[in-house]
Amino acid sequence: MLKRVLAVATCAVAFSGAVSAVPAAAAAKPAVIVDYGVTPAKVKVKPATFRPYKDVEFTSVHWTKLTATTGAATAVQRVNTCKPSCADGNYKSDKVTLTFSKVRSTPRHQKVFAQVKVTVTRTHKSTTLALPTRGEWE
Numbered sequence: 001m002l003k004r005v006l007a008v009a010t011c012a013v014a015f016s017g018a019v020s021a022v023p024a025a026a027a028a029k030p031a032v033i034v035d036y037g038v039t040p041a042k043v044k045v046k047p048a049t050f051r052p053y054k055d056v057e058f059t060s061v062h063w064t065k066l067t068a069t070t071g072a073a074t075a076v077q078r079v080n081t082c083k084p085s086c087a088d089g090n091y092k093s094d095k096v097t098l099t100f101s102k103v104r105s106t107p108r109h110q111k112v113f114a115q116v117k118v119t120v121t122r123t124h125k126s127t128t129l130a131l132p133t134r135g136e137w138e
Contacts, residue, residue: 029066030103030111032131039135043110052116052131055080058098071100071113077120095121104133 031043034050044050046066051057058075065072077096080086102115114133119126 029068030071030100030113032100032113033106033133033135036132037135040108041106041110041112041132041135043106043112052129055082055086056129058096061098069101069103071098073098073100074121077118097121100131107134 029045031045032047032050033041033052034044034047035042036052036054046061046063048061049057049059050061057078059078061073061075063071063073074095074097076093078091078093081090081092082088083090097119099117099119100113100115101117102113103111104114106112112131112133114131115128116131117126117128
């Protein structure tokens with residue numbers, strides 16, 4: 001009987017260690033705030049779409065690298081040209097590569113990227129953008 005109890009206890013300890021190891025590994029990967037206007041900030045690891053600013057969004061995001069300090073992806077950048085007005089929603093789309101860096105903590109202690117280098121595939125023109133590290137009203 002004692003052997004059976006010890007075997008069950010050993011399995012329970014081994015199983016609980018395996019389960020808790022998964023969240024710890026996932027927590028090591030920084031995320032991206034997927035919508036600047038939501039409070040509290042909505043954070044996702046490897047989002048397929050995110051909107052860091054009112055008139056800029058990245059769609060069809062395909063992640064090629066993600067470590068504790070950097071990330072890389074390809075995406076489609078959609079920018080509202082605001083012509084003739086921003087309310088008209090006239091968007092220009094470009095295929096881009098994204099290089100994420102500068103990991104910071106949100107007010108809720110989640111690790112997120114605070115900077116992204118956006119390179120337009122067609123022209124090779126690069127722009128570095130600050131990414132939000134909190135929701136608009138936090």
